[in-house]
Amino acid sequence: MNSIQRKIWTLAAAVLFVMATIWIALTYYNQKTQDQYNAILQRYLHMNEVTNASQQTIAALNNYLQTPTQANLQQVDSNKMRLRTARLEVMDLRNAENDFALASYMNLIDSLVETTDRSILFLSEKETEESTSAFSEATRISKYISEMTLTLLDTELKTYDRFYRGIIEQSTELKKFGIWMLLSITFLLLFFTYWFSKSITRPVLKLTQAAKELSRGRFDLQVEVTSNDEISFLAKMFERMRVNINNLIQEIQQKAQLENELQQNKLMLQESQLRSLQSQINPHFLFNTLDTLSKKAYLEGSEETSDLLANVAGLLRYNLKRLDRSVTLYDEVKVLRQYMEIQKARFTDRLHFHADINEWCLYVELPGMTLQPIVENAVIHAVEPLEDGGTIEFTIADYGERVRIEISDNGPGMPESKIKEILEERAEQTEGHSTGIGFSNVVRRLRIFYGREDIIEIESGPGLGTKVILLIPKARRSGKDDQTSDRG
Incomplete structure (x- = not known):
């Protein structure tokens, strides 16, 4: 009964096998080419290391001759050790084409080390002229080494020129192979797809023809499908449906009568709702x-x-708007500005509002009607009772994984007991003047929306004003839909 599924898995397995084979071949070829490139590059680096080591040795020797201290002598010894190490690495590069040149190269390195030691020895014996002469000879040998390095590198480039050309030819052949492989795979997939589709569409066409006959009211024609997959099972179910169609017709008639009655009741309900809406x-x-x-x-x-x-x-x-859907901080800020414009028209110079908003934080989602009730609370308790009015400051800033929103006023503040009641959601569920949402309700909705308690902080005291701090996560902890319909 899983013939179609088995065919699909066979096609997928064939495609994956071909793709895996091509990927392994390309990976092997690329790794092989990379290893060859690395080997050639190492040859160049080893030869260049000899030049650098010889020049550093001459420089260290010059410093020692100018200032014969123990530290400078140790520097000379260190560079000589580096030169000997480079010599050992270059010896591994010997082959039939560079055997003679590389032997001369080794001799020059040995001569440089020997001349350096001789210059130091003459200096220790107070033979300044002989030491200077040895230094000059060491300098000439270092220059010869540099020139010989360039010669060897040129030889290496000529030697591996054939290798580069071979890689280019292999890449060309690989492209041709890839094109032929793509054409072959395309042909095989088209052939297999045609065969697979025919094995499905042929019985489906028979079922379609049977469905047409049934639609004409001919229930005496038997549905026959010769296949051994899921279509055969579908044909059997179709045949059973044909047998039971008369009983279903009677049930449909009864359901139609029942639906007609329900439709009449629905029309009466709609008429009643219309009359109710007309009074609003x-x-x-x-x-x-x-x-x-x-x-x-x-x-x-x-x-x-x-x-x-x-x-x-x-x-x-x-x-x-419905409060059970989230909005963006951008929407909340927009409606807050409209609210403050209305309040400014009411209080004129008694109300001062300052906003500092980070525009990059306005994409964060939060429950609708969150900011306005808090600001409205500040207007009611910090601006309205005072003869000289008051100031409200509104700030939105990036706070790592959260967005920090601060709403502060210079009003009379609130006692610690009141703050505790609000944060513990024990305050009376008084409604806001314009939104119907109280301060404590905002706290509850925020905690339900984000599934955490550390959302809000309140800093206040008698005569010190009030600062409300919202720490809004940039990503909600749970994957549930917005559940902020708990209104106070």
Whole structure:
């Protein structure tokens, strides 16, 4: 009964096998080529190391002749050791084509070491002229080594020129092989796909023909499908459906009568709901009316009144959204600005609002109507009771894996007991003046939304103002849908 599935797995296995074979071949070829490149590069680096070591030895020897201290002598010995090590590495590069040149190269290295030792010996015996002469000879030998290195490198380049050409030819052949392989695989896949599709579509066509006959009301034709896969099982079920179709017709008639009755009841319910809606004010009518008043005020030259009406309409539209869906911090900041414009029109110079917002943090999601109730609480308790008004500062900043939101005022503050009640969600569930959402309800909705307790902090004291700090995670901990419909 799993013939179709087995065919699909066979096709997938064949494709994976071909792809794996091609990948292994390409990987082997690339690794082999890389190893050859590395071997050639090491030959060049070893020869270049000899030149660098010889030059460093001459420089160290010169420093020692100028200032014969123990530290300079140790530097000379260190460079000689480095030169001997490089000589051993270069000896491994000997082959039939560079045997003579490499032997001369080794002799030059030995001569440089010997001349360096002789210069140091003459200096220790106070024979300055002989030491200087030995130093000059060592310098000439170092130059010969540099020239010989260039000669050997040139020889190496000529020697491996054939290798580079061979790699290019192999790459060309590999491209041709890849094209032929692609064409072959394409042909095989097309052939297998055609055969596979025919083995499925042939019985499906028979089932389609049987379905057409049934649609014409002919229930006497038997459905026959000769196959040994899932289509055969489907044909048997189709035949059973044909046998039971008369009983189903009767059941359908009964269900149709029942659905007709339910439809009548539904129409009556809709009529009742329509009568109920007719007694209510349509919020969209209210929004459109406010927009009309805003435009009319603008045309009459009352731009401030126009802006105020537009902000009221936007604020009402946002407040009527469902609270069980998350919004972005950008949406919250936008409606908060509209709310503050309305409050500024109310309090004029008594209300000062300062905002410092990091635009990169506005993509974070949070429950709807989170910021406005907190700011509204600050307006009610920090600005409205004071004769001189007050100041509200609003800040959004990046805080690592979280976004830090601060809302602070210079009002009378709140006692420690009140802060504890709010954070422990023991405060009275009073509603906000414009949103219907109280401060403690905001705390509960935030904790439910993010599934953690460390979301909010409150810093305040009598006469010290109040600072509310929200630490909003950039990513929610759980994968559940927004569950912030718990309203106070």
